[in-house]
Amino acid sequence: MNATATARRPTWVLAANLRRLAWIVRVLAAHGLAMLIGARLARWPWLARRLPPGELPRPERARRVIEDVGGTFIKLGQMLALQPDIVPLEYCRALSNLLDRVPPFGMDAVERTFVEEIGRPTGEIFDSFDPLPLATASVGQVHVAWLDGRKLAVKVQRPNVKTDFAGDILLMTSMVRLIRALRLRALEWMTEPLLEFIAWTAEELDYRTEARYMEQLRINCRDNPAERVPEIFWTFTTPRTLVLEFFEGLTLLGYLRAREQGDDVAVHRLALGGFEPQQFARNIIDNFLGDAFLHGMFHADLHPANLMILPGNVVGYVDFGITGILSPYSREHLIRLTLAYTQGDLDAMCEAFFKVSVLDAGSDPEGFRDGLKRMADSWYDLRGRERQLRKNFTLVMLDMLHLSRATGIWPERDVIKYIRSAIAIDGLITRFAPGFDVGRYLATVCDRHLRQEVWRLLFSYERMVEWSAAAGNLAQDGGARAASFLERATDRRPGPLGGGRPPAAAAPEVRAFRLGTVVFSIALLVTVTGERAVLGANLFTAEILVGGAALSLFLHTLRRCV
Numbered sequence: 001m002n003a004t005a006t007a008r009r010p011t012w013v014l015a016a017n018l019r020r021l022a023w024i025v026r027v028l029a030a031h032g033l034a035m036l037i038g039a040r041l042a043r044w045p046w047l048a049r050r051l052p053p054g055e056l057p058r059p060e061r062a063r064r065v066i067e068d069v070g071g072t073f074i075k076l077g078q079m080l081a082l083q084p085d086i087v088p089l090e091y092c093r094a095l096s097n098l099l100d101r102v103p104p105f106g107m108d109a110v111e112r113t114f115v116e117e118i119g120r121p122t123g124e125i126f127d128s129f130d131p132l133p134l135a136t137a138s139v140g141q142v143h144v145a146w147l148d149g150r151k152l153a154v155k156v157q158r159p160n161v162k163t164d165f166a167g168d169i170l171l172m173t174s175m176v177r178l179i180r181a182l183r184l185r186a187l188e189w190m191t192e193p194l195l196e197f198i199a200w201t202a203e204e205l206d207y208r209t210e211a212r213y214m215e216q217l218r219i220n221c222r223d224n225p226a227e228r229v230p231e232i233f234w235t236f237t238t239p240r241t242l243v244l245e246f247f248e249g250l251t252l253l254g255y256l257r258a259r260e261q262g263d264d265v266a267v268h269r270l271a272l273g274g275f276e277p278q279q280f281a282r283n284i285i286d287n288f289l290g291d292a293f294l295h296g297m298f299h300a301d302l303h304p305a306n307l308m309i310l311p312g313n314v315v316g317y318v319d320f321g322i323t324g325i326l327s328p329y330s331r332e333h334l335i336r337l338t339l340a341y342t343q344g345d346l347d348a349m350c351e352a353f354f355k356v357s358v359l360d361a362g363s364d365p366e367g368f369r370d371g372l373k374r375m376a377d378s379w380y381d382l383r384g385r386e387r388q389l390r391k392n393f394t395l396v397m398l399d400m401l402h403l404s405r406a407t408g409i410w411p412e413r414d415v416i417k418y419i420r421s422a423i424a425i426d427g428l429i430t431r432f433a434p435g436f437d438v439g440r441y442l443a444t445v446c447d448r449h450l451r452q453e454v455w456r457l458l459f460s461y462e463r464m465v466e467w468s469a470a471a472g473n474l475a476q477d478g479g480a481r482a483a484s485f486l487e488r489a490t491d492r493r494p495g496p497l498g499g500g501r502p503p504a505a506a507a508p509e510v511r512a513f514r515l516g517t518v519v520f521s522i523a524l525l526v527t528v529t530g531e532r533a534v535l536g537a538n539l540f541t542a543e544i545l546v547g548g549a550a551l552s553l554f555l556h557t558l559r560r561c562v
Contacts, residue, residue, distance in 0.1 A: 017167040027068045031061060059094035066098060072168035074098050074138040076197050078303065082420050084398055086193055093427065096303060104141050107131040109159045117238040125236065139204060144246065155207065155242040162205055169198050204321045207242040213323040220295040226283040228316045247316040253304035256431055270309060277433035279313045284425060285441055287315055292418055293331050293449045300324040300417040302424045324417035330356050334418060338446035341396055344380050344387025346372055353400060357411045364407040371403045398423055
């Protein structure tokens with residue numbers, strides 16, 4: 001940012017940024033001192049009351065630091081929880097708890113937001129509105145309201161969130177520049193997630209973008225009984241308010257907490273409702289791959305707080321702030337990548353991965369191939385000439401992402417979202433359905449989608465046009481030949497030597513009569529046999545060919561009679 005732009009920035013904004021920076025430094029210093037003192041902190045009670053706990057596992061320490069810093073960094077921590085290719089898995093698990101424990105804001109701010117956005121307070125819009133939020137997050141919070149007998153979820157953005165986020169984003173941008181300028185290799189891993197977060201935040205701060213994604217995903221899942229997306233109430237949806245259908249049920253996070261805390265009542269209530277963790281896990285995977293491969297759009301923020309357990313093991317989805325979009329080209333090659341992995345075809349894996357990646361002058365494709373072959377020793381067991389899977393799909397994808405970074409081969413952003421989402425599903429299902437083989441089921445479903453894709457391509461519009469042209473030529477040629485044969489057969493009458501043409505006046509009537517006999521016979525044959533309408537080497541096909549020939553002859557006879 002240049003000096004002129006800085007000079008134009010209001011003084012109160014600069015002061016707020018300085019206060020924010022001072023708070024971040026204070027939090028980091030407090031945690032750093034607590035780590036340095038460690039277990040000895042208990043010797044000084046007066047100091048222990050002012051500092052975080054001295055003994056914390058490092059992943060938990062990272063979560064506490066982000067939670068204490070607050071604001072934008074909580075959302076950053078949630079995003080990092082979905083990036084095991086950048087952040088170690090144990091840190092991802094700890095950061096995944098940064099979900100719904102953000103302090104709420106008051107009802108006066110909610111009312112002010114509705115007046116500014118819609119022009120009316122909540123009392124004039126809804127029949128009733130619960131002032132206590134149902135859930136809180138870094139960007140906004142959710143309230144329950146009623147309108148015309150329907151229960152609604154009302155999402156309201158935090159006041160001044162754009163200003164607060166702008167200051168944090170300025171700080172993050174400065175961090176990226178500093179890391180690159182000083183070439184701090186130990187911190188280079190931070191640059192990509194920070195830049196990705198900065199690019200994504202603009203969409204997150206406009207609820208209309210989330211609503212559009214939600215609306216399309218709702219349309220896509222209309223024929224899927226295992227997936228539900230809330231209905232949007234567009235009249236009351238603005239950049240800072242989002243009103244949608246309320247789902248009655250427990251979040252997956254609520255179920256995990258109930259189980260961890262020994263809340264047998266909540267767990268038993270779900271069981272009575274038919275909740276089966278294994279089936280719910282299958283539905284999550286089926287929904288994810290169906291959305292990604294059939295429609296090219298999928299929920300890419302699969303935290304347990306964003307998944308609802310609905311009756312019949314139906315998965316209800318909320319919070320679509322992060323959504324992935326795949327082109328048909330990317331979908332095809334991602335399916336091929338998965339199938340190649342299940343078959344142990346390393347060359348096909350490389351080719352499919354390269355198809356969905358960006359290679360430049362600094363890329364090392366041969367290094368990627370060699371690295372893949374080395375890693376494959378831990379993925380498969382050799383049994384004769386065949387490779388048998390030893391490592392599951394998500395860990396293989398994680399290895400490939402690490403290798404891609406080392407060799408300068410960069411998958412497309414939404415492809416990375418897809419892979420990270422698959423990895424997140426693995427970690428999520430492991431928590432609530434231990435023993436479920438996520439990798440094997442992912443491979444099974446991907447194989448099914450690949451077969452469907454093959455059939456889809458086989459019966460695509462272009463292929464059907466080609467087939468129609470070929471079939472038309474065949475039908476025309478075959479029908480004409482059969483008609484010619486029937487015409488010759490009906491163009492004769494008994495004579496002294498068994499042949500001879502009839503008189504010209506009688507020829508049309510004779511032909512019409514004999515043609516009628518042929519047609520009647522075919523109709524009788526079709527009625528009696530009752531063959532199914534299936535093309536192939538069967539009686540139904542023969543009936544169609546003879547019928548076509550008879551029709552051709554009939555039309556030819558009419559022309560001659562006229």
